[in-house]
Amino acid sequence: MMLRVLVCVLFLSNVGIIFSQVQGFVVDVDNAPLSDVEVFFVDQNLVMKTNEKGLFTIDNNLPENSYLELYKFGYNSSVAQYRSGQDLIVVLQKMHVELDEIGIQENVSFLGSYKHLNIEKKSLNNNFIASTSLVENLNELSGVNSIGSGLGIQKVVVRGLSGLRVATYLNGMRIANQEWANDHSIGFTDLGLGRIELIKGASSLKFGGDAVGGVLYFQDEPFTKVNRPTGFLASKFDNSHFLFSNQFGFKLSKQNLYFNLYGEHTAASDYRLPDKNYLFNSRFQNQALKFSFARLGEKLQFIARYQYNNDEVGIPAHDCDGLNLITIEEITSSSLDLSEDYEMTRPTQYIVNHLFNFETKYFTSKIKYSFFAGYFINNLQEFEKWTIPAFDMDLSTTNLRLNLDFEVGELSVNTGVQYNRQENLNNIKSRLIPDSYSNDMGVYTTIDFEKNNFGFNTGVRLDYKEIVCNDYNYNELFNAFNSSVGVFYKKNDHLTRLTYSGSYRAPHLSELFSNGLHHGTNRYEVCDSNLDIEHSHQFDFKYQWNDEHFGFVVNPFIQLITDFIAINPIDSFYLDRYRIYNYVQYDEVHISGVELNVHYHPHFLHNLHIEQSYSFINTLNKANDSNLFFTPANKIKSKLNFDLDIYNLPFGLKKVSLYHLYAFAQNNIVSFESASDSYSILNAELLFNPLINLSLVVGVKNIFNKEYIPHLSRIKEVAGGVPEPGRSFHVSLKYDF
Amino acid sequence: MKNHFLFLLGLSFFMFVSCEKDDDHHDECHECHLEIMMTNGTIDHSTDIGEFCGDDLHDVEENGWTVNTAFEFDGVTYEEGHQFTADQVHCEEHADHDDHDHD
Known part of the structure; x- marks a missing residue:
């Protein structure tokens, strides 16, 4: 040999x-x-x-x-x-246990050193056929939840924080899509995505402020070096929403030049509840197109990308009276008329996103220079009436970033400067947030060291952020200093890591200036222009042990947030029917919890994998010893994958997967928030490769047709609670050429 | 290669053109109703004012609705010429909870 x-x-x-x-x-x-x-x-x-x-x-x-x-x-x-x-x-080396953790799976992260930071990675290859939505896939990670109503509106919650506190990046570009509200979804689909990296908890060093709750970093599929054009065609049907979705992808390369093109169209009707009624206006449509072009030379390379995403999203469970006193019969239909029920009705959001970015890298023998420029424009229209939008806003974001990577002795140094400008512009007189803009400038440096199974990371960041709103004569400058330290040590099969990370978040335009009725959330929101910057400090400890067949991770954490900005319901109504929500600032908030991961794989059956994660979280508002609004329920997530490839079964059956979710009851609530019951759901999926290059996935979700209302459902308070979809079947087909 | 590229270009054109959004709702017709505050403090939505189309729909959503024939509701008489504001006129659709299943 x-x-x-x-x-x-x-x-x-x-x-x-x-x-x-x-x-x-x-x-x-x-x-x-x-x-x-x-x-x-x-x-x-x-x-x-x-x-x-x-x-x-x-x-x-x-x-x-x-x-x-x-x-x-x-x-x-x-x-x-x-x-x-x-x-x-x-x-x-052969490895049957895959925990994606330090020491077990070596990998490279776009977000920084995975050995020192709490970075989780998940492949999104084939997400389109293997999962009903991007967010549902992310939901399988421990400590991750989602706020939503059906598949139409979904947004990610990380360790109990969401919206403005979870910074979302797509190929290095910050996605700002009015993410402050629970009815504003993630803003793009899984089209062309290759993987996601997730930092749980405070992390501001490389990606600026706002990341108090975490960072979601989505990366496109890499370019492919191939001798001929390649691509795929894929289709999906899901009968919970009567959803039809189609995607295509196409890749070309010649010498140092690379080109990727992707497209998608999705149409979904109202989703079916366990009692076989349909939640009216939970329908949605999506069209997306993206392409990227690259020249990857030896010393100089550049990548240019464009992405278009158009969402039309119905806002279900709408209550004209705003008092949540309606019955579920008033917001559900007993039947679907497929000739009409894909068409948008009211209220509806129309969201159009355009993303342009350009990145270039230059390599010398000592230093890697990288420069990133990106422009993202989001247009959001919300209609309650047919012909007159309730609001119509353009939010544009510009990112510039210069980054240097180099080594000094045994230290790896990463340093850079970043500029971010955001501008909110109303296209009509009716408005929720006034015209305003912000400028954010930051400088950062991180240093990594690793030797003999020991390593540390440290970094600092300094930010200046200016927020200007001429309508309110508001012009404030915020500045913040952040730092982080992480150490890891490995001995035999034992690994430990301790990380401290700091983060900050300046108040957002919506929190400073919104004053009006938001139909999408049935809220009348009242701003506070005196809000100050919030600071977060997180301590995260991880211990891991594994052998060839069994592995587990214990990950306790505590996050202390001072001057925490919250939106709270009060006992007053606008026009006697829309509850008023005030933005307030709490002196000190604690979020603590523990996440456990277990991966078992029996010695006698190497192709059977059982993974289980436990996530427990507690929130505390020190000001009044109460919890925070929308604290996620504790959860146990279990997954069984049985790889059948070696058995050469009929129809090319390759894999059986089972996913079980148990959510505990959540009784840690605040005033005007309802508790939620425990529930468990079971999903199953079969993967076939009936022909070469053809993949077929058949699955069923919520097998026992359980009626359940997640604690973070955005329609939990309407009509006594609107359940999630009942039992549904899905089938997906993908042909690679 | 050329064939693949042309096929996908055609496919993307088909996907986007065939699914073009109909933004202009001014040609549509919708049934509208009034929102009336009852004497007991509750809100009623049972007073239909008919179907409005195109510019008429836009007009009633923007400027409200003027009573053209007096009517009485909940003990209150709304005389001809009485103006209901735009906030009191609703033309959005609601769920249809009939008794047949299409399951």
Whole structure:
């Protein structure tokens, strides 16, 4: 076997010299070549697979010290660093337990060092066929919940915080889409996405303020080095919403040039409740188109992207009287008329997003320079009447970022400067938030060190943010200093990590200036222009142990937030029917909890994987010893994956998956908030590969047709609570060419 | 390669053109009703004022509705010429809870 490796090394050396190519060789611990290993060139955002000899080749030279991430299902992923003159031979170990944690799965994160920060990663490849929505997939992570009503309106909650406190990035661009309200969804779909990285809790160093609750960083699928055009066509049907969705993707590459194109269209009607009635106006439609173009040279590379996303979303459970005194019969239909019930009715949101971004990287032997420029414009119209919008706003965001990566001795240094401008402009007289703008300038530096199973990370960030609203003669400058420290230590199979991270959030335009009726949430919102900056401090501890068949992680955390900005219902009504919600600021709030993850895989059945996560959270408002509004219920999430690939079953049956969710009752509530009952739901899914390049997924959700109302349902308070969809079937088909 | 590209270009054109949003609701017709505060403090939505189309719909949603024939409701007489404000006129659709199932 060693002889085979030596032959390959000699072969690689010669070819590399003659053709100026970079080649690598991936083997297992017995030195047997591994085929179909995904080799991800991190700096190039380029992916390719090893051939049957375990070889991969890239035409042009790689920049010195470039990172490569290598992954194959059933093996321990690995990170290699390219150094010219050295052979790239990577050994992957068999690994049945996949916890995606420090030390087990080596990987590279866009958000920083995964060893020091609480970064979780999840692949979104094939999310379209494997999951009913992007947010539902994220919901399977421990500590993650969602606020919503059906599939039409969904937004992510991380450790009890959401909206403005969870900063969402798409390919490096901050997505600002009026995310302050619970009826404003995430703003894009899984179209063309490759993976998500999630930081739980405060994290401001690299991605600016606002990330008090966490960061969601979505990254497109990498470019592919292929000799011919590739792509896919995919379709999905889900009978809970009578949802039809289609996607296509197309990839081209030639020499150093790469091009990706994607499109999507989705139409969904009203969703069916467990009692077989339909929640009126829970329908939605989406059209999306995105393309990216790149030149990935040896020293200089650039990527340009454009994304269009158009959502038309019905706002269900609308109560004309605003008092939540209606019955469920008044907001549900006993039947669907498919010729009419895909059409938008009222109230409705129309959301149009355009995202442009451009990033360029320049590599020298010592420093990697990267520059990012992005522009995102969000138009939001909310209609309660047919012909007159209640409001119509354009929110534009501009991001500029210059970042440097270099090494000083054994320290890895990352430093940069960032500018963010946001402008809110009303297109009509009726408005909820006035015309206003903000400018945010920040500088940051982080330092990483790792040696002999010990590592630390530290960083500082300084921000200045100006908020101006001429209508209110408001012009305030906020500044904040943040820092973070993380250490990890590994001994044998034991890993520990302790992290402190600080974050801040300046008050948002909606909190400072909104004053009016928001039909989407049935609230009359009253601002407070005296709100000040809120600061967060999080301590996060993680202990992990694993062997080949069993692994577990314990992750307690506590977050202290001072000057916490909240919106609270009061005992007053606007026009005698819309409850008034005031923005207030609490001196001190504590959010604490623990997350546990267990992964078991029996020795006698290596292709059976059982994963379970427990997330427990508690919130405390020190001012009155009460909880915070919308504290998520504690949850146990269990997943069983049985890989049937080796059995060669009929119809190409490849995998069986079961997902079970148990949500505890939530009685930790505030005034005018209702408690919620416990519930459990079970979903099942089968994956088939009936033909080469064809994938078929058939599944059923909520198998026992359980009637349940999540504590974070945005329509929990209407008509005594509106349940989530009942039992539903879904089928998805994807053809890769 | 060229064929693939043209096929996908055609597909994307079809997807977006065929699903073009109908933003202009001025040609639509909708039934409207009044929101009337009852003497007991509750709100009633049972007084229909008929179907409005196009510019008439826009006008009634923007400027409200003027009573053209006097009527009495909850012991109150609304004389001809009485003006209901735009906030008191509702033309949005509501759920239809009939007794047949299309399941």
